[in-house]
Amino acid sequence: MTDSRPVLTMTGISKSFPGVRALHNVNFRLFPGEVHALMGENGAGKSTLIKVLTGVYDTDEGVITLDDEPVSFSGPMQATAAGVSTVFQEVNLCTNLSVAENIFIGREPRLLGAVRWGEVRRRARALLTRLDLDLDVSAPLGSYSLAIQQMVAIARAIDIQARVLILDEPTSSLDAGEVAQLFRIMRQLRDEGIAILFVTHFLDQVYEIADRITVLRNGGLVGEYPTAELPQLSLVEKMIGKELDVLEGIEEHSRRDLAALEEGTPLVAVSNFGRAGAVEPFSLTIHAGEVVGLAGLLGSGRTEVARLLFGADRTDGGQVAVDGASSSLRTPAQAIDHGVGFCSENRRAEGIVADLSVRENIILAMQAARGWLRPIPRRRQDELVDKYIKALNIRPADPEVPVRNLSGGNQQKVLLARWLITEPRLLILDEPTRGIDIGAKTEIQKLVTQLSDGGMAVLFISAELEEVLRLSHKVAVMRDRQMVAQLANDDTLDADRIMQTIASGSHREEADR
Amino acid sequence: MNDTMGRYRTVIGHRLFWPAAVLVVMLAANTIYRPGFLSIELKDGHLYGTPIDILRLSAPLILVALGMTLVISTGGIDLSVGSLCAISGAIACMYISKQPDQNSLGVVLTALAMALGVSLVLGAWNGVLVAVIGIQPIIATLILMVAGRGLAQLITEGQIITINSEPYRAIGLGHMLTLPLAIFIALAAALLVAAFTRRTALGMIIESVGGNAEASRLAGIRSGRIVFLVYVLSAGCAAIAGFMMTANVSSADGNAAGLWVELDAILAVVIGGTSLAGGRFFLSGTIIGALIIQTLTTTVYAMDISPQTSLLFKAVVVIAVCLIQAPAFRARFARRRRNAPPPATIADKPKEQVPA
Numbered sequence: 056m057t058d059s060r061p062v063l064t065m066t067g068i069s070k071s072f073p074g075v076r077a078l079h080n081v082n083f084r085l086f087p088g089e090v091h092a093l094m095g096e097n098g099a100g101k102s103t104l105i106k107v108l109t110g111v112y113d114t115d116e117g118v119i120t121l122d123d124e125p126v127s128f129s130g131p132m133q134a135t136a137a138g139v140s141t142v143f144q145e146v147n148l149c150t151n152l153s154v155a156e157n158i159f160i161g162r163e164p165r166l167l168g169a170v171r172w173g174e175v176r177r178r179a180r181a182l183l184t185r186l187d188l189d190l191d192v193s194a195p196l197g198s199y200s201l202a203i204q205q206m207v208a209i210a211r212a213i214d215i216q217a218r219v220l221i222l223d224e225p226t227s228s229l230d231a232g233e234v235a236q237l238f239r240i241m242r243q244l245r246d247e248g249i250a251i252l253f254v255t256h257f258l259d260q261v262y263e264i265a266d267r268i269t270v271l272r273n274g275g276l277v278g279e280y281p282t283a284e285l286p287q288l289s290l291v292e293k294m295i296g297k298e299l300d301v302l303e304g305i306e307e308h309s310r311r312d313l314a315a316l317e318e319g320t321p322l323v324a325v326s327n328f329g330r331a332g333a334v335e336p337f338s339l340t341i342h343a344g345e346v347v348g349l350a351g352l353l354g355s356g357r358t359e360v361a362r363l364l365f366g367a368d369r370t371d372g373g374q375v376a377v378d379g380a381s382s383s384l385r386t387p388a389q390a391i392d393h394g395v396g397f398c399s400e401n402r403r404a405e406g407i408v409a410d411l412s413v414r415e416n417i418i419l420a421m422q423a424a425r426g427w428l429r430p431i432p433r434r435r436q437d438e439l440v441d442k443y444i445k446a447l448n449i450r451p452a453d454p455e456v457p458v459r460n461l462s463g464g465n466q467q468k469v470l471l472a473r474w475l476i477t478e479p480r481l482l483i484l485d486e487p488t489r490g491i492d493i494g495a496k497t498e499i500q501k502l503v504t505q506l507s508d509g510g511m512a513v514l515f516i517s518a519e520l521e522e523v524l525r526l527s528h529k530v531a532v533m534r535d536r537q538m539v540a541q542l543a544n545d546d547t548l549d550a551d552r553i554m555q556t557i558a559s560g561s562h563r564e565e566a567d568r
Numbered sequence: 569m570n571d572t573m574g575r576y577r578t579v580i581g582h583r584l585f586w587p588a589a590v591l592v593v594m595l596a597a598n599t600i601y602r603p604g605f606l607s608i609e610l611k612d613g614h615l616y617g618t619p620i621d622i623l624r625l626s627a628p629l630i631l632v633a634l635g636m637t638l639v640i641s642t643g644g645i646d647l648s649v650g651s652l653c654a655i656s657g658a659i660a661c662m663y664i665s666k667q668p669d670q671n672s673l674g675v676v677l678t679a680l681a682m683a684l685g686v687s688l689v690l691g692a693w694n695g696v697l698v699a700v701i702g703i704q705p706i707i708a709t710l711i712l713m714v715a716g717r718g719l720a721q722l723i724t725e726g727q728i729i730t731i732n733s734e735p736y737r738a739i740g741l742g743h744m745l746t747l748p749l750a751i752f753i754a755l756a757a758a759l760l761v762a763a764f765t766r767r768t769a770l771g772m773i774i775e776s777v778g779g780n781a782e783a784s785r786l787a788g789i790r791s792g793r794i795v796f797l798v799y800v801l802s803a804g805c806a807a808i809a810g811f812m813m814t815a816n817v818s819s820a821d822g823n824a825a826g827l828w829v830e831l832d833a834i835l836a837v838v839i840g841g842t843s844l845a846g847g848r849f850f851l852s853g854t855i856i857g858a859l860i861i862q863t864l865t866t867t868v869y870a871m872d873i874s875p876q877t878s879l880l881f882k883a884v885v886v887i888a889v890c891l892i893q894a895p896a897f898r899a900r901f902a903r904r905r906r907n908a909p910p911p912a913t914i915a916d917k918p919k920e921q922v923p924a
Contacts (some may be wrong), residue, residue: 104656113899367786393790405786410847415772422769423788430769473787 059125061248062087063108063139063219068117070100072460075451077103082119083269085219085250089240092282093266095252096294096494098450098462099271101254105223105319109134109141121219132161139211141221148208150197153178157196158211182210186240202229209237213244220244225259230352230518238264256491258287259439270294279522290492316345316528320379322512323395323481325364327373334359336487337375339531341481341514346507348523348544348552349516351533354404357516358400358535361483364399364514366390370381393481396474398467400486400516405471407458414440414454417472425476443472448498463490471499481512488517500526532556583841587856591838593618594885601871615746618866626862627750628809630855632829633836634761635802637854640837642676642795643778643846644698645704649806649833651716652687653826656807657721657814660684661731670733679736684807690716691803695796713830720822730819740815746922748922750812757805762851764801771849774798778846832861839889860889867874 059266085091095101098276106112108119110128119126120489121137128134128419131141146210148157155176163170166179178223179192185297188206205225212220222241226234241251241264253265261268261282265391268285270277275373277293304527310457321340329336334356341347342430349357362368367385377393384390387397399405408414417429417440425431440454449461474482485504488496503526507513517523524544532540532553540556542548579585598618608617630875632649639646663679664670690712742749751833765771776784777791784791807828814820838844839860840853864885868878891897 121721364785386790387786387792388788397786399783402781405782408776408779408783411772411776415776419772419776419789420787421783422773423784425769426768427768427773427794430767462647 059086059088060124061085064118064120065104065108066118066120068104068119069115070103070112071115073456075222075456075460075556076274078107081274084279085252086465087218087250088248088268089161090245090246090251090253090264092261092268092368093252093272094261094268094290094294095277096263098273099294100274101271102223102462103274104271105141105221105252105254106145110223111137131411135212135217138216138218139221140217140219141209141223142205142212142225145536148196148211150204151195153193154183154190154196154199154207155192156183157207158192158214160405163165178214179210182214183207185296186210187236199462200355205229206237207235209240213240213249214274217249219250221254223254224256225253226255256493258493261290262287264487276319285452294493297332300395302536316342321376323364323377323393324379325370325373325375325384328360328363328370328372328375330363330368330371333361333368333536334370335537337531339364339538339541341512343480343512344507344510345512345529346515347501347528348527348530349533350520350523351557352518355557356536356538357532357533358485359536360531360538361397361485361514361516364390364481365395365483365543367397378510388423391420391477391479394479395483396420396477396479397483397518398474398487400489400523401568402466407466409457409459412455413444413449413458413461413469416469417443417454417476419550420473421477439476440472443475448470448495449456449504452466464495467491468495471502475506479511483514483516485516486494487515487520488522489520492542496522500547520553524548524550578776583850583853584853584856586749587839587841587853587860587889590889591860591863591891594749594860594867595715596864598867598870603899604787605870610746614743619806620748622862623751624748625866626858627748627754628812629829629832629836629862630754631757631782631805631809631812632826632907633806633833633840633854634851635798635859636757636830636833637837637842637849637851637871638761638765638774638798639705640797640801640834640842640844640847641774643777643781644795644798645709645834645844646694646799646802647706647709647830648694648712648716648865649731650826650829651713651720652690652803652806653810653829654720654822654824655723655811656683656687656691656722656730657820657825658734659686660811661729661814662723664731664733664736667728670731671735673735676733676735677707680811683811684804687807687810691797691800691806694803695799698799700793717822720825722822722885724820724822725790726822728819728821729731732818736811737816737818738815740812740817743788752810753808757808758851758855761805762799765851770797775848779848782896826846833858835886836861837881839893841893874879890905 065081068078068081068083080102081104083104091141093104103112107114108135110130121139126137128137128139133511134141149160152160158179159175164174166173176192181191185405186209188203188210190199196207209222209225223238241253243249251481255261257507266291267279267281269279270290272294294310315454317344322343324340326338327336328338336492337360339347349360351357364384365371365388366389369385372525375382377410382393382406384393384395390397408419410421414436418436422431437454443449444452444454449465449472450458451467458466471487487499500522503513515523515526527544528551530548531538531544532542534557542553542556587859596604605618608615632653636646636649660679660683663682664675666674669675695713696703696710697703697711738749740750740754744752765774773789773794776787777789777794781791810826813825837854837856839857840850840855842849842853864882868881873881
């Protein structure tokens with residue numbers, strides 16, 4: 056493999072944004088027929104490198120060659136035409152168009168200028184069959200789950216005679232079965248001689264599929280290694296850049312006596328909350344200082360539960376009591392008045408306001424609660440913002456940078472800060488650690504523990520059972536849009552039991568694949 | 569050297585640089601064409617001259633554009649401002665014309681209050697359509713844009729109402745401290761809107777709603793109220809502009825007053841750097857935008873450009889201004905220059921070619 060010539064090289068790449076040095080003198084090479092993992096913490100420059108490669112950004116310095124020819128793409132379309140296809144981290148498809156249209160948009164087969172729709176559908180079906188997907192290609196893409204949308208994006212990318220396929224966090228919203236399916240495709244494409252650049256935060260996946268690894272840290276190159284010669288621990292050390300005590304740093308959450316916690320009036324108690332088409336009616340009580348985990352497969356209704364509790368969607372019926380007093384949670388503003396905060400899993404669409412600065416994004420919820428007539432004095436804003444930029448280690452540590460210039464993980468921290476300054480009594484975290492690196496993940500997990508020790512109730516949603524188990528006092532299990540069980544997190548509870556609960560009664564076997 | 573370059577970049581990169589540069593270029597072109605263009609003289613305690621005229625005549629547009637800036641920042645648009653100008657002017661003139669003593673200050677103030685009140689109610693109507701019922705802003709305000717002309721006709725009973733009221737005339741043509749009163753009214757409105765949005769959190773919240781409505785809702789912003797408020801504010805600004813327009817000619821014409829001013833106002837906002845997609849807004853940019861448009865109109869007259877070609881001339885200048893402003897266009901232009909020999913990145917380095 057290494058004796059062949061690289062299909063793609065990047066040499067001495069540098070790129071800065073106002074206030075941020077995203078890449079500094081980075082080299083990268085990609086050989087035909089390999090899966091090459093690009094690793095690094097949030098803000099290490101992985102996404103920027105990919106965007107520079109595909110022409111989304113200009114380089115400040117450096118050379119890119121494809122087949123030994125220097126290239127400079129004006130954008131992903133041109134890169135794609137040259138054989139460098141990308142599936143970006145956030146799915147960039149049009150959910151209102153059909154599956155087939157999404158696959159061929161911008162390069163429809165034409166006859167005399169007219170799109171040949173029959174051909175479009177036929178080829179779309181053929182492509183999806185190759186990916187083992189059985190979809191109605193005429194159905195709008197939005198009617199499928201995020202995971203399927205991701206697969207469609209990959210189908211779109213490989214249709215063109217791609218020689219380089221870039222997958223930026225393709226697995227972050229896929230469940231185990233879907234990941235296996237994706238890897239099968241990736242191996243198949245690799246054996247066909249395609250060079251695959253793979254970005255992920257899941258270490259296991261890297262070791263399962265990658266042939267080589269390039270590590271970035273703080274916009275600089277750490278090195279390039281064959282996977283076999285880089286033990287997992289050294290990889291993490293190279294990514295974080297320090298001896299790895301952070302990971303062991305989280306001790307098991309003190310499994311405090313649930314009975315003691317659940318004494319007294321619950322902070323929030325809902326009964327028969329539900330919404331047709333989203334989630335069956337459920338009841339749930341959350342006490343001060345309690346971490347309630349919400350486990351379940353993708354699409355099992357976890358997010359829907361969170362949205363009902365926050366008033367983001369309206370419940371069809373049922374009652375809610377806050378501090379024992381009958382109340383209502385019909386709008387986000389109402390929920391916030393009751394001291395509820397909600398970090399959405401969809402941080403780009405429902406979280407950050409990209410135009411506004413880090414400072415403005417952080418104070419947004421607090422300001423909204425005060426009303427616009429009572430602005431938070433600027434000095435107080437700066438105090439709060441500085442405090443949380445430090446506490447959460449937000450990079451770059453400049454409050455006036457537009458939040459769009461931050462990496463995904465740092466945007467997530469900005470959102471956390473937005474809610475933490477409102478001092479909520481119940482904080483709902485929907486996949487707060489998805490798509491972010493181990494360092495930040497550990498920080499967030501620690502934070503949840505600290506907050507609950509301080510008396511804050513947390514509803515913690517995560518696809519990773521281990522994380523849920525480590526943090527929660529109580530785990531509510533979702534299956535097929537129903538809350539099927541609420542399990543106390545005592546010594547008898549482990550991932551297997553949760554998985555059994557998820558799987559039991561279900562005839563499908565996706566849980567144990 | 570580096571420092572100079574840095575400073576140069578900061579100036580060039582400032583969002584007001586290009587609009588201001590265009591304004592300066594237009595004034596310079598006029599001065600070259602007609603050397604007396606910028607001269608100002610003092611007569612009877614009043615300043616006269618083309619620059620003063622430009623300021624005075626742009627006052628109504630500035631007012632309308634201020635309100636429009638806020639509306640556009642929320643991601644909306646208000647097409648009804650022209651009709652609102654006509655309605656407010658019609659109500660004020662109609663009321664004054666029916667009074668025995670048209671020169672009484674009390675009468676004029678009552679007229680203004682009535683007209684402003686009705687305009688705010690109509691603004692609230694727009695606000696309800698957009699924020700409560702959820703009609704798309706362009707359609708919701710189109711209703712009042714069309715119906716409002718009829719309403720203004722109805723108020724004036726299809727006539728052009730002529731009045732003879734000194735205090736009312738002063739709104740458009742009066743003077744204060746040697747300068748036209750209208751300039752002060754526009755300036756005061758600008759300062760008021762600036763204070764109202766930037767001294768409170770309203771500005772940030774408007775930008776947040778315009779930048780990402782769903783994220784704002786989930787952050788607890790009651791965006792409906794904010795959106796409602798900007799349409800009311802926009803109507804208020806339009807009403808005052810309507811007073812100026814009718815005071816200039818001491819008559820109210822339901823058909824002609826404020827005709828197409830909504831388009832000029834949208835243009836001024838866009839030239840000023842506020843995106844039609846919503847988000848960040850720039851009041852100072854809007855004011856420069858309005859001045860550019862008025863200067864352009866004056867230029868057309870001053871340069872004796874024939875009426876047949878004047879609209880075309882305006883269009884060309886406006887397109888040029890918008891292109892110069894667009895970052896995408898500038899980037900492409902810059903890249904093309906840099907990439908003149910095709911693989912520029914490589915060619916440039918070893919040979920130390922002169923950067924364009």
